[in-house]
Amino acid sequence: MFRFLCSRQLLPLKHRRIHLGFLQQNGFFIVKSFTSAGSLPESNQKPDEEKRHSLAVSYLINSCGLPAKSAILASQRVLFQSPERPDSVLNLFKENGFSNDQISHIVRKHPLILLSDPEKSLLPKIELLRSIGVSSSDLITIISSNPFLFKSNLKKRLIPCYDFIKSVLLVDEKVLTTFKRAPRVFLGDVTNTMAPNIALLRQLGVPTSTISFLVTNFPSSAFSKHTKFVEAVHQVVEMGFDPMKTAFVEAIQVLFKMKKPKLESRFELYKRWGWSKDMALAAFKSSPNCMVSSEEKITKTMNFLVNKIGSPSKHIVTNAVVIKLSLEKRIIPRWSVVQILQAKGLAKNNLALGTFLKPTERKFLEQFVIRFQDDFPELLNVYQGKMSSGRRISV
Incomplete structure (x- = not known):
């Protein structure tokens, strides 16, 4: 039974003379191209292009798992004479642990990847990622979320970006953290964006450790367009932030958000x-x-802080x-414990907020729960019961 999955509305004007009919047999789609009534004169047809278009649609559906509509759209950019090159690309992904669904997702986002040379273009970039400590699972996550990494030139873009970020962060572990948080930083422009942004911070006396904090935690802000970065830094300076403090770079990223x-x-x-x-x-x-x-x-x-506490x-x-801080997961549970201690005379009534809300989970438990657990075992139950996330804490 023929199913027509491509209408005149789906294709750009220049492709409207081509209709694609799909014959479904045994779960596979066979693509057949033909000319519709009222199309362009026979002398203007391009049989070879139509054949490659049909082959691309069929391949994208059968081998890459794309839905018919996505395959038709993607085929406008991906034409090939034989499946040899695309097959080698898919095999490279499979050899590196990518599932069929992940490969389909990558191809749907970046169809032209099927025309890449696996050995000369794709594999060297995978090897670069592995060289900085990217695990197999992280590799899959990074590439699936940003397959356009493969569009970038290895020697002119990716390696210079890596070298520059490494020169700022010094260790690959931090480079990897940065890259996982914002894979697109490896597509950045070192000369016109990355280097000038970092140079500006250094000119203002921002400590190396604080610059490292900005790059690692907020890489998108650190490596934003230079003109925007300069504007944000200028505003932070005008507000009176101290370049020597971490709050200086935290304020920069806030201004990028707001x-x-x-x-x-x-x-x-x-x-x-x-x-x-x-x-x-x-x-x-x-x-x-x-x-x-x-x-x-x-x-x-x-x-809650003013009227309840x-x-x-x-x-x-x-x-x-x-x-x-989270009201449900931190403030209310901790205040519930402090209230009990205050009622029993074991905590000051005017206890400063930072005393019990700022400490880490472990320190809070040690100071306000474990310390009194023998006499008041209910403290832990109260604390856990108030935590809306329902996660249990072992002490």
């Missing part, structure tokens, strides 16, 4: 809680991420980092 009107709206929101603009700016300087949360999140957290609003300015 446009000026949105940032101003956060200042106005904190104003409703009694903060002056200087107080809001001080909070921003101590913990830049206190501005990133949604208005709803900030409002709920401030309401009873912390004066102005005291939160110096502990603005707690605003970013």
Whole structure:
């Protein structure tokens, strides 16, 4: 039974003279091309191109697992005389542990990869990734999420990018972390973007460790377009951030996330809680991420801290980092434990927020739970019961 899966509307104008009929036999699709009524004169037909187009659609469906519509669209860019080259590309992926579904996903995102030379173009790039410690599972994740890495020239783009990032971070472990967080950084322009951005930070006296923190944790901001990077740095300097502190580069990445009107709206929101603009700016300087949360999140957290815990609003300015913490997973569970200890006279009633909200999980448990577990074994149950994520903690 013939099924026509390609209509005039699916193809660009220049391809409308070609219709593709699909004959399904035993689970496979056979592609047949023919000329529709009212098409261009016979002298203008290109039988060889039609044949290659038909072959590409058939291959994309049968060998790559693409849906018919995706195969038709992809075939406009992928034409070949024989399946020898595409077969070698698929085999390379299979040899490196890619599943059929993962290969299909890669081909759908980057169809032209089927025309690449596996030995000269693809394999050297895979070997580069393995040389910096990319595991087999990470390799699959990285390439599946960004197959366009294979479009970049190894010697002119990928290796220079790696060498530059390595010169900043010094160790491959950090390079790998950076690359996993933002695979596209390896497609960056060292001369016009990466190097000038890092040079600017060094000129301002930003410590090497802080630059490393920015590159490792926020690579997309660190290697953004130079003009935008300069603008963000200029704003941070104008606000009075200290280049010697980590908050300086944290503020840079916040400005990349938030446009000026949105940032101003956060200042106005904190104003409703009694903060002056200087107080809001001080909070921003101590913990830049206190501005990133949604208005709803900030409002709920401030309401709990001020009206439930009873912390004066102005005291939160110096502990603005707690605003970013999860209300359900951290603030409420920890406050529930502290309340019990206060009721029993084992904790101060005016305990500063940072004392019990800032510590790591282990330190909090040691100081506020394990320490009193013999006399009050219910503390751990209270803590775990309040954690909405439902994860259990062993002590």
